[in-house]
Amino acid sequence: SQTIHQWPATLVQPVGSPLSLECTVEGTSNPNLYWYRQAAGRGLQLLFYSVGIGQISSEVPQNLSASRPQDRQFILSSKKLLLSDSGFYLCAWQPSGKETQYFGPGTRLLVL
Amino acid sequence: AQKVTQAQTEISVVEKEDVTLDCVYETRDTTYYLFWYKQPPSGELVFLIRRNSFDEQNEISGRYSWNFQKSTSSFNFTITASQVVDSAVYFCALRGSYIPTFGRGTSLIVHP
Numbered sequence: 001s002q003t004i005h006q007w008p009a010t011l012v013q014p015v016g017s018p019l020s021l022e023c024t025v026e027g028t029s030n031p032n033l034y035w036y037r038q039a040a041g042r043g044l045q046l047l048f049y050s051v052g053i054g055q056i057s058s059e060v061p062q063n064l065s066a067s068r069p070q071d072r073q074f075i076l077s078s079k080k081l082l083l084s085d086s087g088f089y090l091c092a093w094q095p096s097g098k099e100t101q102y103f104g105p106g107t108r109l110l111v112l
Numbered sequence: 113a114q115k116v117t118q119a120q121t122e123i124s125v126v127e128k129e130d131v132t133l134d135c136v137y138e139t140r141d142t143t144y145y146l147f148w149y150k151q152p153p154s155g156e157l158v159f160l161i162r163r164n165s166f167d168e169q170n171e172i173s174g175r176y177s178w179n180f181q182k183s184t185s186s187f188n189f190t191i192t193a194s195q196v197v198d199s200a201v202y203f204c205a206l207r208g209s210y211i212p213t214f215g216r217g218t219s220l221i222v223h224p
Contacts, residue, residue: 034211036148042151042201042217048213059211088155099145103157 002027006091013111019064019078021107023091026072032094033074034101035066038067039087050074086111114139116206118215125194126223133202133218134190141165141208146180146187153199163187168211194222 002019003026025031031091043081046059056066057091063082067075074091115138125131137146148160161171164197171178175192189200199222204215 042219044203044214044217046211070160090157092157100147100159100162101205101212102159103149106155110156 002093002095002102004091004093004102004104006089006107008107009105010108011110013081013109015083015111016035016080019076019085019109021076021089021091021109023074023076023104024072027067028072028093028095030071030096031067032096034092034094035074035076036090036092037087038090038106044090047076081111083111085109114144114206116140116204116215117149118202118204118218120218121216121220122219124221124223127196128193130190130192130219131147131194131222132164133191133204133220135187135189135204137185137187137204137206139206139208144206144208147205147207147212148178148187148189149203149205151203153200153220159170160189164205180219191220194220194224196222198222 005024009021022093032051034049037045037047048056048058050056050068053068053071064078086109092101094101117136120134123131144165146163149157150160151157161178166179177190179188201217201219203217206213
């Protein structure tokens with residue numbers, strides 16, 4: 001069966017520090033991968049998605065970036081965090097050729 | 113462009129009451145998919161159901177039921193005999209020819 005992992009689960013970082021959040025999927029090949037952010041107010045904001053290794057599409061211009069160095073690995077990064085980067089970050093995967101997304105447990109990021 | 117509207121921000125009910133969560137969508141695609149997800153306090157989004165645009169048959173799964181009506185562009189979700197464990201934020205989502213679009217969610221609070 002397929003599983004999706006995210007780490008860390010919780011992170012507290014100072015403003016201006018770098019960020020690296022990792023997401024990995026097991027039990028599938030060539031999935032579509034997504035990064036979402038959920039700020040206060042509950043709405044899901046799509047940040048990046050990827051349909052293959054090295055292929056990244058950005059939905060919202062900001063100081064975040066994403067990379068997909070391996071088929072089942074999706075990384076969210078920042079060189080310098082802002083206060084507004086605080087939130088709940090969710091990674092999701094979608095089987096190739098299918099329509100349903102499945103979400104990871106999320107990372108709670110607090111920037112102080 | 114596609115849009116999902118969940119007009120109910122928060123619903124509060126007493127245990128054993130029936131509750132319906134509304135979802136209205138907009139899309140120009142003729143083929144699309146609709147989804148419901150549950151987000152309990154732990155944060156992870158749990159997939160509940162997917163419905164294809166060409167299949168308007170309603171579905172029942174235990175205490176959950178979904179009413180899909182293309183004529184009114186709605187995909188409503190009913191929980192029968194609600195329980196405290198149903199307390200969560202529920203998201204409706206739409207995927208057409210583009211990436212998925214999520215509604216802002218409805219927070220359901222079930223009081224004992």
